[in-house]
Amino acid sequence: MAAMPKPRLILRIAVPSPLYRSFDYLPPPDGDPTALAAGMRVRVPFGRTQTIGLLLDVDTDSRIEGERLKAALEVLDEQPVLPTDTLRLLHWASGYYHHPAGEVFSAALPVLLRQGRAARMGKRAKGQGNMESQGQSPDSRPLLNVSQHEAVTAVCGALGGFHAFLLDGVTGSGKTEVYLHIIERVLEQGLQALVLAPEIGLTPQLVARFQRRFGVPLAVLHSGLTDRERLDAWLMARDGQAPIVIGTRSAVFTPLKRPGVIIVDEEHDLSFKQQEGFRYSARDVAVMRAQQANLPVMLGSATPSLESLHNAEAGRYQRLHLPERAGSALHPLIEVLDVRGQPMQDSLSQPLLDLAGRHLADHNQVLLFLNRRGYAPTLLCHDCGWVAECRRCDAHLTLHQGSRLLVCHHCGTQRPIDRHCPKCNGADLRALGHGTERIEQALAQRFPGINMARIDRDTTRRKGALENLLEGIHAGEHQLLIGTQMLTKGHHFPDVTLVGILDADQGLFSADFRGAERMAQLITQVAGRAGRADKPGQVVIQTHHPDHPLLHLLVTQGYHRFAQAALEERREAGLPPYSALALLRAEATGRDLPQAFLTQASEAAEQLDCKGVDLLGPVPAPMEKRAGRYRAHLLLQASRRGDLHRLLDAWVPRLEKLPLARKVRWAVDVDPMEMF
Numbered sequence: 001m002a003a004m005p006k007p008r009l010i011l012r013i014a015v016p017s018p019l020y021r022s023f024d025y026l027p028p029p030d031g032d033p034t035a036l037a038a039g040m041r042v043r044v045p046f047g048r049t050q051t052i053g054l055l056l057d058v059d060t061d062s063r064i065e066g067e068r069l070k071a072a073l074e075v076l077d078e079q080p081v082l083p084t085d086t087l088r089l090l091h092w093a094s095g096y097y098h099h100p101a102g103e104v105f106s107a108a109l110p111v112l113l114r115q116g117r118a119a120r121m122g123k124r125a126k127g128q129g130n131m132e133s134q135g136q137s138p139d140s141r142p143l144l145n146v147s148q149h150e151a152v153t154a155v156c157g158a159l160g161g162f163h164a165f166l167l168d169g170v171t172g173s174g175k176t177e178v179y180l181h182i183i184e185r186v187l188e189q190g191l192q193a194l195v196l197a198p199e200i201g202l203t204p205q206l207v208a209r210f211q212r213r214f215g216v217p218l219a220v221l222h223s224g225l226t227d228r229e230r231l232d233a234w235l236m237a238r239d240g241q242a243p244i245v246i247g248t249r250s251a252v253f254t255p256l257k258r259p260g261v262i263i264v265d266e267e268h269d270l271s272f273k274q275q276e277g278f279r280y281s282a283r284d285v286a287v288m289r290a291q292q293a294n295l296p297v298m299l300g301s302a303t304p305s306l307e308s309l310h311n312a313e314a315g316r317y318q319r320l321h322l323p324e325r326a327g328s329a330l331h332p333l334i335e336v337l338d339v340r341g342q343p344m345q346d347s348l349s350q351p352l353l354d355l356a357g358r359h360l361a362d363h364n365q366v367l368l369f370l371n372r373r374g375y376a377p378t379l380l381c382h383d384c385g386w387v388a389e390c391r392r393c394d395a396h397l398t399l400h401q402g403s404r405l406l407v408c409h410h411c412g413t414q415r416p417i418d419r420h421c422p423k424c425n426g427a428d429l430r431a432l433g434h435g436t437e438r439i440e441q442a443l444a445q446r447f448p449g450i451n452m453a454r455i456d457r458d459t460t461r462r463k464g465a466l467e468n469l470l471e472g473i474h475a476g477e478h479q480l481l482i483g484t485q486m487l488t489k490g491h492h493f494p495d496v497t498l499v500g501i502l503d504a505d506q507g508l509f510s511a512d513f514r515g516a517e518r519m520a521q522l523i524t525q526v527a528g529r530a531g532r533a534d535k536p537g538q539v540v541i542q543t544h545h546p547d548h549p550l551l552h553l554l555v556t557q558g559y560h561r562f563a564q565a566a567l568e569e570r571r572e573a574g575l576p577p578y579s580a581l582a583l584l585r586a587e588a589t590g591r592d593l594p595q596a597f598l599t600q601a602s603e604a605a606e607q608l609d610c611k612g613v614d615l616l617g618p619v620p621a622p623m624e625k626r627a628g629r630y631r632a633h634l635l636l637q638a639s640r641r642g643d644l645h646r647l648l649d650a651w652v653p654r655l656e657k658l659p660l661a662r663k664v665r666w667a668v669d670v671d672p673m674e675m676f
């Protein structure tokens, strides 16, 4: 009896490339094809070189003619490096964000694994670096108040099934304490907890708090790790040796052996959205991951995003409310300071300066907030009107006095400060506007003898600098604090009794429809730094628009009434969360190319089923030129998410075949958070 011809095995492989498809290979000539499993890394020939891809599937048919298939070179793993639940999540993410699978899968792997290194712990790993399990005796835990207790009970009652919670708690209401209690229960059950924190929020203090409480190995994943440290922490998480995994955005894809709960702290924070390459929202991926894995997920914030509030209203998330500050701390009093017509000294009004003087005289700390670093945002020639601009961006250069440089905050270009106007050779060059550096200088003159701390990206660049400054503040060495939004996250300043917000007006008239939401979150978060413990806080907001309805609501009735009104505006305008958006972005060194490509893309869409989707544009991006490239976008808007994704599914694979697709850099941004 003649043997049936064996069906040929085909390896379907995600190869790190910007192409929207997987690639088929034959198994390597030597080796046992039956040992192959999805999630293993495979070295394959690709173009004229080799690369490492991830095996997605072993199949018996191929879209490519048998003869043309190449054989894979080598299978790198005996066991899959990624477990099936992670593969499933990545498949979903690649589909939902319409990003090429190869890049999505490769983004989920630590660099050393991408390079083909063994999925094994480093030699020095155990008990080192980011996996510290400290021998200290565990921290004592406070008794929860009633709302905290209700929140913990709700989440712990949901363990073992999918349920999304929004922990909506004012700053200092003890949200972190709620997380700690939930995690305690999760660990008791032998499960793991995944905690995501914003870039700036994942501080050594937060990690130390977790360590003190539990005294168990912690896998900490953030951008400051070496490749080796990252792989070790990742393996600890994947193999279940770290009961607690805490990390920034990309940690959402970390495999977990026994996942029990996912917590997203400061869920409104923009740093959860990746703004380039594979543009995903770690918060939204976290919710999908919890759903796929049947886990509870908790999103916590003092200023929940309008999206999450809307989801809570619609019943998709269960809202848990912590209305009071924990312990005895009081809510700060917020007031608007109308600076119209007031004499201003370097963005500081007389009433605010007087107030600061009184708080300082009482030996309290004062915090001033301005979300602009540097000395001044503009250098102007008083003789001819010339302004120092970035050659590579549509932006002014920011003057930095300390480093004596003009710096572009968009592309990083820097050059020495001009002494004479390059246009008219005049010598009367003036710094216009204010940044934190200039405010610091002005305050030093006004309050000689007062010790100041400035906290922004410039003063905290050195490793350990931020920690030093924060320690100095807590030790009472600095009385006057000036800073950008770095000051708004996660830090508690119990002795601060006055918070001054120097400029609330930027957010009110922003080109981005999320500008007001951002402003309200910033103000509320900064305000929440003050008046802890026994010292009540006072918050003063300088504005030229004291009657702006949203600002007025925020100040008189708080973030939630503001959010309701802002949501109502979004509903009337048909903006998210009442519609779904996607942006097709394009950029090129030639000015016309991006728009020409987008026009082709728009025409391609019109040949498809566009029902329920509006195509708006193409238009130049609000900042058209950035880092030497011209940018434009096409906006897709749909009142039903399903309509949008139906169109994207059919349309995106065609984009790479458009005549101009190779002449521009383009990217799809689903649920964009920034329009520029």
Ligand code: ADP
Pocket (backbone or CB within 6 Å): 142, 143, 144, 145, 148, 169, 170, 171, 172, 173, 174, 175, 176, 177, 178, 326, 327
């Ligand atoms: P959040 O994360 O909401 O800003 P934290 O959990 O950091 O709040 O709590 C703020 C402060 O209140 C911390 O110093 C914390 O130790 C304390 N705290 C939290 N819950 C309680 C409680 N139930 N009783 C007493 N103090 C508490």
Ligand code: ZN
Pocket (backbone or CB within 6 Å): 381, 382, 383, 384, 385, 386, 421, 422, 423, 424, 425, 426
């Ligand atoms: Zn001039």
Ligand code: ZN
Pocket (backbone or CB within 6 Å): 390, 391, 392, 393, 395, 408, 409, 410, 411, 412, 413, 626, 627
């Ligand atoms: Zn620039």
